[in-house]
Amino acid sequence: MDLWVLNLLNGISFGMVLFLLAAGLSLTLGVMGILNLAHGSLFMIGAFVGFFVFSGGGSFWVAALLAGAIAGLVGLVLEKAFLGRLHNLFDAQAMLLVGVVYILGNLGLWIFGPQNRLASPPLSLAFSVRIGNYTFPAYRLALILIGTIVFISLWWLLAKTRIGAIIRAGMDDREMTTGLGVNYGLISTAVFSLGAFTAGFAGAIALPMIGVAPSIAWDILLYSFIVVVVGGMGSMLGSLIGSLFIGLVDTFSRALFPDIATFTLYTVLVITLLVKPSGILGRKGILQDMERL
Numbered sequence: 001m002d003l004w005v006l007n008l009l010n011g012i013s014f015g016m017v018l019f020l021l022a023a024g025l026s027l028t029l030g031v032m033g034i035l036n037l038a039h040g041s042l043f044m045i046g047a048f049v050g051f052f053v054f055s056g057g058g059s060f061w062v063a064a065l066l067a068g069a070i071a072g073l074v075g076l077v078l079e080k081a082f083l084g085r086l087h088n089l090f091d092a093q094a095m096l097l098v099g100v101v102y103i104l105g106n107l108g109l110w111i112f113g114p115q116n117r118l119a120s121p122p123l124s125l126a127f128s129v130r131i132g133n134y135t136f137p138a139y140r141l142a143l144i145l146i147g148t149i150v151f152i153s154l155w156w157l158l159a160k161t162r163i164g165a166i167i168r169a170g171m172d173d174r175e176m177t178t179g180l181g182v183n184y185g186l187i188s189t190a191v192f193s194l195g196a197f198t199a200g201f202a203g204a205i206a207l208p209m210i211g212v213a214p215s216i217a218w219d220i221l222l223y224s225f226i227v228v229v230v231g232g233m234g235s236m237l238g239s240l241i242g243s244l245f246i247g248l249v250d251t252f253s254r255a256l257f258p259d260i261a262t263f264t265l266y267t268v269l270v271i272t273l274l275v276k277p278s279g280i281l282g283r284k285g286i287l288q289d290m291e292r293l
Contacts, residue, residue, distance in 0.1 A: 003134070003255075005131055005132070006131065006134055006136055007251050007252055007255050008248070009131075009136055009140065009141070009144075010140065010251045011244075011247045011248035011249075011250070011251035011252060012144055012244060012247060012248070013140040013141070013143040013144050013209070013247075014209070014247040014250065014251060015147075015243045015244035015245070015246065015247025015248060016143050016144050016146065016147025016148070016243065016244075016247070017143060017147070017202055017205070017206045017209065017210070017247075018223055018224065018227050018243040018246060018247055019147050019150070019151065019227075019239055019240050019243035019244070020146075020147060020150060020198050020199070020201060020202035020205075021039070021043055021198070021199055021202045021220060021223070021224045021227075022223075022224040022227035022228055022231070022239050022242065022243055023150070023151075023154060023195070023198055023236060023239045023240075024039065024194065024195025024196065024197070024198040024199050025039045025195060025199075025224050025225075025228055026227075026228045026231065026232075026233050026234060026235070026236075026238070026239045027167075027191050027194070027195050027234065028191060028192055028195045029228065029233050029234070030171045030233045030234025031167055031170060031171060031187070031188055031191045031192075031234070032083075032188045032191070032192060033088070033090075034083055034093055034192075035090075035093070035094070035097075036097060036192075036195070037094060037097035037098055037100075037101060037221065038078065038097045038100045038101050038104070038217075039195070039196075039199055039221060039224060040101070040199075040216070040217035040218060040219070040220045040221030040224065041100060041101050041104040041105065041217040042071045042074060042075060042196045042199040042200055042203075043071075043199045043200065043202055043203040043216070043217065043220050043221075044104065044105070044108060044203060044212060044214065044216050044217045044220075045067070045070065045071045045074055045104065045200055045203065046064075046067035046068060046070070046071040046199060046200025046201060046202065046203030046204045047067070047203030047204055047206065047207055047210075047211075047212035047216070048108060048111075048112060048203075048212055049063070049066060049067040049070050049071070049200070049204065050063040050064055050066075050067040050119070050203065050204025050205070050207055051063075051117050051119055051204075051207055051212055053066055053067070054119050054204075054207070055119065059122075060119075060121075060122035061122065063204055064201055064204035064205045065201070067200045067201060067203060067204035068197040068198065068200040068201030068204065069197065069200075070200060071196045071197060071199055071200020071201070071203070072193045072194070072196045072197035072200065073193075073196075074196060074200075075192055075193050075195065075196025075197070075199075076189065076192070076193045076196070078100065078192075078196075079188075079189050079192040079193070080189065082096055083096070083192070084185070084188075084189070101217055101218070104217070105214045105215070105217055106214070108213075108214035109214040112212075112214070114213065114214065114215075115213065116211045116212065116213040117207075117211055117212050117213065118207065118208065118211040119207035119208050119211075120208060121137065121138075121139035121208045122139075125137075125138045125139040125142050126138075126139070129141065139208055139209075140209070143205065143206075143209070146205065150198070151236060151240050154236050155236045155237070158236055163187070166182055166184075166187055167187060167191065168234075169182075170182070170184050170187065170188075171234045223246065223250075223265075226242075226246055226265055226268065226269050227239065227242040227243050227246050228242065228279070229242075229269055229272055229273065229279055230242035230245060230246060230268060230269070230272050230279055230280060231243065231245075231279050231280055231281065232278055232279025232280050232281045233278075233279065235279075235281040237281055238279055238280050238281030241280055241281065242279065242280060245268075246265065246268070249264055249265065249268055250264075250265060253265075
């Protein structure tokens with residue numbers, strides 16, 4: 001029984017990391033109609049920055065915030081210099097972003113080498129909590145708490161503020177929102193930068209769990225795609241549900257059926273696409289916009 005509880009907590013903590021990553025991807029896709037293939041690279045940038053600062057003696061939490069800020073800045077430059085000029089040019093966006101992934105991946109390989117690098121949890125969380133006959137790292141419990149705080153903050157931003165109302169209106173009808181005098185281009189840039197920030201922040205705080213290597217960009221991107229498909233585009237609650245579900249499926253499948261763990265994720269993806277293509281809580285307007293691209 002204790003092992004089931006430990007795997008449950010492991011799945012939830014991994015799911016919270018996936019939420020931090022996928023929330024930004026879901027928002028970017030919903031607000032801008034851009035499938036950000038470089039989102040995993042922003043995660044990688046944040047992880048490398050966090051590793052460099054933390055291993056150099058800096059605070060783990062300062063490293064995480066700095067990692068998010070630098071990833072957000074990279075996202076801002078990417079959106080303003082390139083993606084903002086390619087609105088509704090889906091093929092051009094995809095080609096550009098794939099190129100960005102390879103460029104950033106090779107830069108990471110050149111600077112840090114191919115090996116996977118792990119970091120120790122911060123000293124404030126370098127202890128374990130007893131659960132039955134086993135112990136569970138306090139660091140992973142902190143990940144659950146951080147993910148919960150970020151979810152509440154993003155939900156409040158989208159559901160309870162004027163900016164959130166504008167974002168939701170633009171998701172449903174961008175032309176009408178722009179016609180009302182809203183500078184939706186500025187909103188899109190801010191959302192893209194916020195999504196990049198959360199990806200970089202996730203990369204840094206996940207270092208003790210996942211580590212970082214130049215190849216992680218594609219691997220983590222796959223997880224975030226599956227989460228967005230399962231949870232639905234443009235929904236914070238959908239992203240949370242999808243992230244927790246995928247985190248639990250991945251954790252339990254690796255514990256119970258390690259040989260087919262990856263297959264189970266693809267199975268979930270296929271079933272979702274067949275049964276409910278818009279995802280658990282996806283916004284239908286966004287799906288219709290994507291079909292027109």
